[in-house]
Amino acid sequence: MNEILLMLPGPTTADPRVLQAMSKAVVNHRGDEFGEIYTETTKLMSKTFQTKNDSYILTGSGTSAMEAAVSNLVNRGDKILNVVGGKFGERFADISKMHGIESVQLDVEWGTAVTPDLVEEALEKDEDIKAITMVHNETSTGVAAPIKEVGEVMKNHDALFIVDTVSSLGGDYVDVDKYHIDACVTGSQKCLAAPPGLAAITFNDDAWAACEKVEDNNYYLNMPKYRANGNKDPAQTPYTPSVSLIYALKAALEVLHEEGLENRIERHHTAAAASRDAVKALGLELFPDEAVSSATVTAVKMPEGANDDQIRGTMLNKYKVQLAGGQDHLKGNIFRIGHMGVINYQELAITFTALGLTLKGLGLVEDAGAGVAALANHYIKFKLLEKV
Amino acid sequence: MNEILLMLPGPTTADPRVLQAMSKAVVNHRGDEFGEIYTETTKLMSKTFQTKNDSYILTGSGTSAMEAAVSNLVNRGDKILNVVGGKFGERFADISKMHGIESVQLDVEWGTAVTPDLVEEALEKDEDIKAITMVHNETSTGVAAPIKEVGEVMKNHDALFIVDTVSSLGGDYVDVDKYHIDACVTGSQKCLAAPPGLAAITFNDDAWAACEKVEDNNYYLNMPKYRANGNKDPAQTPYTPSVSLIYALKAALEVLHEEGLENRIERHHTAAAASRDAVKALGLELFPDEAVSSATVTAVKMPEGANDDQIRGTMLNKYKVQLAGGQDHLKGNIFRIGHMGVINYQELAITFTALGLTLKGLGLVEDAGAGVAALANHYIKFKLLEKV
Known part of the structure; x- marks a missing residue:
C-alpha cells in the first residue's frame, strides 16, 4: 500500500x-x-x-x-x-x-x-x-x-x-x-x-x-x-x-x-457508474455529457477555487493516488480518473476517500466521506459486489 | 544447462x-x-x-x-x-x-x-x-x-x-x-x-x-x-x-x-577470432573474407555432404544449441554462430563441442574435439582468460 x-x-x-x-x-x-x-x-x-x-x-x-x-x-x-x-x-x-x-x-x-x-x-x-x-x-x-x-x-x-x-x-x-x-x-x-x-x-x-x-x-x-x-x-x-x-x-x-469478457465489461461499467455517483456526491461536475460518459475513464471539471496542483498534486503527494490531468486546451480545466484493467471497488474506494480528503482540505466540501459513501452505495445497489 | x-x-x-x-x-x-x-x-x-x-x-x-x-x-x-x-x-x-x-x-x-x-x-x-x-x-x-x-x-x-x-x-x-x-x-x-x-x-x-x-x-x-x-x-x-x-x-x-565498453569490445573480438580458429580446425570454411569477418557473428559455409537439418537440426535437438541458418539465397548454404552480448568462452566451448560431435556423427570430421581445442588454445594464446 x-x-x-x-x-x-x-x-x-x-x-x-x-x-x-x-x-x-x-x-x-x-x-x-x-x-x-x-x-x-x-x-x-x-x-x-x-x-x-x-x-x-x-x-x-x-x-x-x-x-x-x-x-x-x-x-x-x-x-x-x-x-x-x-x-x-x-x-x-x-x-x-x-x-x-x-x-x-x-x-x-x-x-x-x-x-x-x-x-x-x-x-x-x-x-x-x-x-x-x-x-x-x-x-x-x-x-x-x-x-x-x-x-x-x-x-x-x-x-x-x-x-x-x-x-x-x-x-x-x-x-x-x-x-x-x-x-x-x-x-x-x-x-x-x-x-x-x-x-x-x-x-x-x-x-x-x-x-x-x-x-x-x-x-x-x-x-x-x-x-x-x-x-x-x-x-x-x-x-x-x-x-x-x-x-x-x-x-x-x-x-x-x-474473468470472462462480458463480466469484465460489466465490471468496468459498474466502476464507471459508481465513480460518476461519487463525483456528483462530492459536488463535482462531470466533464462529458453523462449519457456518453466512458466506461473506462471519468473526466471531471476542475472545481471553482482549486487548481490542478491542489487537486492532483495533493492526491499524488499526500495520498499516493495518481490521477491524470487534462490535455491540450483542457489542461488545468479537468482531471481524469482511469478505471481500466484490473481496477475494482477497492482502488476506487481509496481514490474517492483521497479525493474527499483533498477537497475537504481545500474547504471545497463539507463531508469528506460523501464520495466514497456514494461509491459504496452504488456497488450495493447493483448487487455486484459478490461478482468481484 | x-x-x-x-x-x-x-x-x-x-x-x-x-x-x-x-x-x-x-x-x-x-x-x-x-x-x-x-x-x-x-x-x-x-x-x-x-x-x-x-x-x-x-x-x-x-x-x-x-x-x-x-x-x-x-x-x-x-x-x-x-x-x-x-x-x-x-x-x-x-x-x-x-x-x-x-x-x-x-x-x-x-x-x-x-x-x-x-x-x-x-x-x-x-x-x-x-x-x-x-x-x-x-x-x-x-x-x-x-x-x-x-x-x-x-x-x-x-x-x-x-x-x-x-x-x-x-x-x-x-x-x-x-x-x-x-x-x-x-x-x-x-x-x-x-x-x-x-x-x-x-x-x-x-x-x-x-x-x-x-x-x-x-x-x-x-x-x-x-x-x-x-x-x-x-x-x-x-x-x-x-x-x-x-x-x-x-x-x-x-x-x-x-564491464567497460572497451573490455566488452575486446571480449567480442576475441570470441570471434577464437571461433574462426575453431571453425577452421573442424575443417569448415568461413563464408566471408576473413579480413572483414564480423566481431559478433561467424558465418560458416555448409560443409559438402551435410544439409541444414543435419547440422542445425542436430545441434538444436540433440545438443540444445541453437544456431542461425542462412537467409534468402544463402538459406541452406551457410549457418551462423552469434557471439553477442554476454557470450563468452563458456558458451563457445559448449557450441564447438556440440558442433564437433555433430560433424563426427555425420562422418565429416575425424577429431570431434579439434574445434573446441583450437578455441581453448586461442583464449590461452591471447591471455584473455584472466579478463573474462
Whole structure:
C-alpha cells in the first residue's frame, strides 16, 4: 500500500502473473516455440476483438497501430473522414494528413459524442470518402462514441470503418464483426492490463481488399508484411518482436478470459457508474455529457477555487493516488480518473476517500466521506459486489 | 544447462539482472520518475554510441530505427546511396524506395565488404546524393564493413552518413563522433543484451538540419516529435513507450558499462577470432573474407555432404544449441554462430563441442574435439582468460 496507486487512463497496473511472465528467458522469435506463443496470443486477441478475422501484434504504441490502419488502407490523395472530438480523434486526422491523405474533418465539441446521423450526413455529402476514422473511447475527454450505432450506418456504405479501441477493448463493448468494423486497433496497456509497448490490429476481408490497392508507403507498419509472415509456419512477425511483452500480453489475455469478457465489461461499467455517483456526491461536475460518459475513464471539471496542483498534486503527494490531468486546451480545466484493467471497488474506494480528503482540505466540501459513501452505495445497489 | 543455448545473431541471452528489472511495476510515462529513467537511459545510449549528441529510444525493432533515419533525413524524390552486401543493406534500399526516395544501389558481393574507394567513387559520380546508408555489421553474411575508413571519406562530402549498428554496437568499435556518422541506429537485443522490442537512434546537428528540410511523412517514427518530447521536463517520448523494456535496457547498459565498453569490445573480438580458429580446425570454411569477418557473428559455409537439418537440426535437438541458418539465397548454404552480448568462452566451448560431435556423427570430421581445442588454445594464446 506504499506504492503509488495508478488511476490513469493507461498505463494500468498489471497483474503479478503478467509481470512474472516477462522474466521468462527470451526465445528465438523465428522458432517453433515462439511461433506457438505468437499464434495463441493473436487468437486470444481475435477472441477479445470478437472477430473471425486474424489479428496481428505490432511492437509499438497504440499510435503505431492507428498509423498502420490509416496508411495501409487509404491512398495518398484520397479522402478520409476523421471524426474529431478530442486529442486522439485529432491524432487520426494528423496521421492522415502526414500521409498525404485528404482529411475531411467531422468536428464534435470536446465532451460530446458524434451521432450516427452526423456520420451518415457527412458520408452522403461526399461519395469520394474511402474510409472513416473513429475513436471509440476518447481518453482525453472521457467520452464513449456510439460505434455500434455508427456501424449500422457504415454497413450501407462502401467507406471502410476504422475504429480505435485503444482504451476500450476489454473494458467496454467492442464486437468487431457485429459492429461492421473493417479495421480495429488497440493497445496493450489500457483495459487489457499488460505493460505498454505492444499494439494489436485486425483487418476484415474488405480492409485487405482495399490494402491491396494502396501503394506501400510504410515499411515498419506495412500490413501485407505482417500478414505474409503471420501465415508462415511457424507464425512470425516481419521484424523482431518484443518477445517478453508478448509473453506478458498472452498472460494478460488469459487473465482477462478467465474473468470472462462480458463480466469484465460489466465490471468496468459498474466502476464507471459508481465513480460518476461519487463525483456528483462530492459536488463535482462531470466533464462529458453523462449519457456518453466512458466506461473506462471519468473526466471531471476542475472545481471553482482549486487548481490542478491542489487537486492532483495533493492526491499524488499526500495520498499516493495518481490521477491524470487534462490535455491540450483542457489542461488545468479537468482531471481524469482511469478505471481500466484490473481496477475494482477497492482502488476506487481509496481514490474517492483521497479525493474527499483533498477537497475537504481545500474547504471545497463539507463531508469528506460523501464520495466514497456514494461509491459504496452504488456497488450495493447493483448487487455486484459478490461478482468481484 | 537444460535450457536451449541461443547462439544467434540476436536475440541474445539477457543477464538475470536485466530480466529482473522488467518485473518492476509500470509507472506513469508522463511522470518525473519515468522521466529520470528515460533520461538516464538515453544518456547511457549516447555514451555507448560515443557521441555528444542526444539519443532517443523507439518502441520498435531495429528496422523501425532504420526507417526513422531514412524517412526523416531524405525527401521523397531525392537520391540516396544504399550500400548493399546482404539482407540488411537491401532493407535500407527497400525502405528508401517505399518512401519514394531514389535508391542508387552500390552492390558488393555477399560475403565481402564495401571499400572507402568504392564509396568515394559513387559519391563523386553523382553530386545529387543526399545520404548514404551502410550496415556496419551485416548479420546475414557475417561481414563487418569499414565504417571508420568510410567516415574519413564522408567528412569531405555533404551527403549524410547513416549507419546501422544494430548488431555491432557494444560488441565492435563504433565511435559515432570520430567516424563522422550523422545518424546511427541500433537495437536492444543484440550486443546490448537487452530483450527485443526497443531501438535507439542518434542524430548530429547536420542530420537535424537536414531533418528540418524534409517533409514529414511518418507519424510514429517522426524524429522531430521525439526531439520535442525529449526536451520536455520531465523528458518524455511522443507516444506511450515500452516502460518495462526501458527498465531492462537501462539495466543492460549499466551491466555493459560496468564491464567497460572497451573490455566488452575486446571480449567480442576475441570470441570471434577464437571461433574462426575453431571453425577452421573442424575443417569448415568461413563464408566471408576473413579480413572483414564480423566481431559478433561467424558465418560458416555448409560443409559438402551435410544439409541444414543435419547440422542445425542436430545441434538444436540433440545438443540444445541453437544456431542461425542462412537467409534468402544463402538459406541452406551457410549457418551462423552469434557471439553477442554476454557470450563468452563458456558458451563457445559448449557450441564447438556440440558442433564437433555433430560433424563426427555425420562422418565429416575425424577429431570431434579439434574445434573446441583450437578455441581453448586461442583464449590461452591471447591471455584473455584472466579478463573474462
